[in-house]
Amino acid sequence: MAEDAPASLSPAESARLIEFARAFKAAARAVVLYPAGHPAIDATLGRLVQLTSSSALAAPLRIAVLTDALLVDGLAPLRPDPAIRELAITLHAHLIGELVVHPGGDVESWRGFLLLIGRGTEDIRTEGGIARLWTTMAGRHVELREIDYAEVLREDADGGEAGWAQVVASCLHGHASDLSVGVIQALLPATLDPSEIASAMQAIDAKATEGSMGIGARSAALMRVLRGILDAVGANQPDRLQPVLDHLGSAVGQLTPDTMLALLSQSTGTDPAARGLVSTVVSHIPDSAIAGFVARNATSEDAALDRVAQAFQALVTSSEQRERLLTLAHDEAARSSVGGAADFAETWDKVAAKLMASYSDKPFVSDDYADELSGARTQALEVEQVGDDPADRLAGWLGTVATTELRKLDLMLVLDVLRIESDHERWSSMMPPVVALLEDLFFVGDLDAAESLVGVLAREARADPPTGRGPSARAAIDQLVAGPMMRHIVAHLVSIDEPQLERLKAMCVSLGSGLIHPLGEALAIEERSLPSERLTAILIAFGAIGRREVEHLKTSPNASVRRTAIYLLREFGGSDALPELTELLDDQEQGVQREAVRAILNIGTNSAYQVLQEALASGTTRSRGAIMQSVTILRDERAAPLFVYILRHVDHRGPLGWVYARALEALGTLRDPDSVPALTSALYRGEWWAPRRTSALRSAAAAALARIGTAPAIEALEEAARSRSRQVRAAARAHLHHGQPLKIEITR
Incomplete structure (x- = not known):
């Protein structure tokens, strides 16, 4: 009698496999951690080459790879070893099912293979799998069988x-x-x-x-x-x-x-994860599958009827639904091979009694009516083919089962349950389906229906005095906000009209500050103009608490998003925005700089003007030029106070003298009557030791007064024309007579 095959490898073969796994592990770590030529690589690869040399390995070593174990010729080693388990996990991660090691592999061959093993599994799969890559490397000392x-x-x-x-x-x-x-x-x-x-x-x-x-x-x-x-x-x-x-x-x-x-x-x-998974899958078991389950397992020769009944009652909790499914199961069993048996009816009665706990409708349904019900399914008619109903009546009936009508009925049912349910625990159990329904409503863009449900959650979350439902409502709102709701909203921002947008803003605000961060994230990645504008409007509707998203937006790599951050700072207003706006003055994008300057001018305080002056004084030549260009390009009357501030606080003799000259020209262009006093002071300002600069600046001030052309401006020019200073008189008379500004060139 032949002896039974051994259940595991021999001690020598087990030791060889363990030694190979340890050497493989050490060499794989070395080739990844150290550069080529490092002594650690030579030592570890040398050991691996020695173990797989022709003298040590008489025949190819065939290793089957499981998830956490290695088998040689279907046999496991005598004892488990961490190195074997680690090697199995590494190889299995690359979908290697079998590894065949041929004798005679050299150092470079093993190094190439170990470098491939050390790469990320996803990268290798993207390039076609490890077997394909190893084939392209023409490796011969190792054969791979990849699992498909x-x-x-x-x-x-x-x-x-x-x-x-x-x-x-x-x-x-x-x-x-x-x-x-x-x-x-x-x-x-x-x-x-x-x-x-x-x-x-x-x-x-x-x-x-x-x-x-x-x-x-x-x-x-x-x-x-x-x-x-x-x-x-x-x-x-x-x-x-x-x-x-x-x-x-x-x-x-x-x-x-x-x-x-x-x-x-x-x-x-x-x-909880397992409970949710099973509940979700079971809820999708169709009636036909349940009926087939009963027909197949309840009528077999070795049927465990108690187990079938227990499973059937767990799957179907409603008595009415059990009766209907048993009817389907009866029909399916009757069509099978057991349906032709003489005792099929008796057998099925026992099955039905077991599964329905001896339910019978005889006390409630007469024999004649039962016969009619049994034959009704063989005489079904298409409603559309019945000719005794007018078309409008048929259309009305069909309309009651349309998708929109069914959604309305779902909504009415949910709203009624939320309104009349007084038990807090049961009310709380309604939150998952409510959140799922809201996500569906936002997905299809039914904002009217979503508004009613959101209103219920918002009222309960902020009820005063508390009703006991607040924690459940707030948890539902958090779950809704964390889901795909914002993505669905963004998808409909292009198509909704202004009244719907206003209602959407109110709805978002009612959900609370938890929606601000998802709003900011959506705004940061949105590239279309209309959705960006509407997302900004929704964020502004949150008021001051929405301002905290500005920090996230103003660091975006997208210039349009940074401009949106400036727009939000302008809307929220106040001197508190000056530090953020000051940072954006150094932006590389000219459009962002221009919007930052506009926002600072919109604040219109001395602190705001001081910020611009400091930026002009401390910035680089490029940034100063960009700021002044942004200011002059604006052509905005709100820039006039800034230029007046410059005339009164910037030294025309210092490094910002060119800024001073630009301010004179800009005030003439803007023709702001409130700048007459500052221009008059500039007309008299000058030094005798710098006649060319003084003449140019006085001429620019006189030209600006002439372009303003109001009575106070003309009066200031006439008074200057009678001044004791010859240069002041010359500048004033030149522009007083001609009424047109001269082009003044000022060297920076």
């Missing part, structure tokens, strides 16, 4: 055992948190077809059963499958999440009663 999970999931339950071993290992023996990235990517293609999802789940359940795994481990594996599919679809194809949930619901209906009960037990466990 998509191909694995397209195989049936009887084929592809090696590939399915990887999937089952990931599902049943993976970490308790989530599936690995490879398994998640593998599950994603299966979502294209509901039959593939069902086949994948049934195959995993079957493999787990063959492996004598407990029911708890099987349900945990299926939970990982469900979570992996939903996470993968949510991250890669979020628009397909709803149909995938429907496919998952249909697939769950194909499970055995024991597995179904184990899965349903997760909905009452202590893990």
Whole structure:
């Protein structure tokens, strides 16, 4: 009689595998951490080359890679070792299913392979996978077999055992948190077809059963499958999440009663994530799948009717719905092979009695009426084909089941429940569906309906005196704000009219200050002009508390966003904005500088003018020129007080003399009558030791007075024409007689 095969490697082979894993680990770390030629690389690679040399390795070393273990010829080492586990995790992360090491690899060959292993898994997958890259590197001392999970999931339950071993290992023996990235990517293609999802789940359940795994481990594996599919679809194809949930619901209906009960037990466990996941999937199980579950499992020869009844009652809580689904299950069972049995009716009565707790409608429905009801389904008519109703009546009936009408009914129901429910705990349990309904309303742009629901939440959140519902309402508002609401709002900002915009602003303000940061983030990335303007208007509607987002906006790399920050500072107003505006005077974008100058002029205080003067005095030549250019380009009468301030406070003899001269010219251009006193003072100002500069500045002041042309300006010129100073008289008479300003060139 032949002896049984050993369950593990021999001591010598185990030691060789452990030594290889340790050398691989050390060399992989060295080639990543140190530059080429470093002694650590030579030492670690030398050890790896020695272990895989022709003298030490007589035949190729074939290593099968599991999620956290390595097998040689299907056998595990005698004892676990951390180095083996770490190497398995590293290789499995790259989707390596088998590693074949041939004898004779040199230092450079091993270094190239280890550098490839040290790269990020996502980068390698983006470039086509590790097997493809290793092939392009012409590596010969190592062969790789990369796992193709998509191909694995397209195989049936009887084929592809090696590939399915990887999937089952990931599902049943993976970490308790989530599936690995490879398994998640593998599950994603299966979502294209509901039959593939069902086949994948049934195959995993079957493999787990063959492996004598407990029911708890099987349900945990299926939970990982469900979570992996939903996470993968949510991250890669979020628009397909709803149909995938429907496919998952249909697939769950194909499970055995024991597995179904184990899965349903997760909905009452202590893990909130598991409860939510199971509840979501179960809610998407179609009636046909539940009926098929009952028909398939309740009438089989080895039927565990108690388990089927327990699962059926957990899936369907309403007595009326149970009766309807049992009717569907009866019809499906009657069409199957068991339906032709002579005792089928008696058998089904026992099934129905068990599943419905002996429910019977005989006390309520007469025999004649029951016969008519039974035959009604064979005589159904299309309502549109009935000719005894006028077209307008039919249109009215059809209108009552239109999508908009159904949404109105949903809204009315939710509002009524929120209004009449007095139990705080039950009222709080309504918040998740309320938030989901609000997200749907914002998604479709039904702002009228959203306004009514938001109003209820806002009133309860700020009720005075408190009603006990405030914490639940505030938590719902926080959940709503943290979700996709702002993204949906931005999508409709182009199409709504002004009255709707005003209502939207009021709605956003009622949600509280928690919406300010999402508003600022949306504004920072929005590049379209109309949505940006409307987002700004909403942010301004928050008042002073909205100002805190300015710091986030004014550091944006987008110049239009920085201009929006200046606009917000202008709207919020006050001297408190001067420090932020001062920073923006040094902006590289001329448009931003111009808006900052305009905002400072809008403040219009001596402190504001002092800020501009200091910027002109301390800035670079480029920044001073840009500021003055921005001021003169504005052609805004609000700039006149700044120029008057410059004439009174800037020394015309210092480094800002050119600014002084620009101010004289600008006042003449603006023709501000309030600047006459300052120009008159400038007309008399000068030094005898700088005759050319004095003459030019006096001529510019006289020209500005002449261009203003008001009675006080002419009177000032006439008085200057009679001055004792010959230069003052000459400047005044020249412009008094001609009434036109002369072009004055001032050298900086």
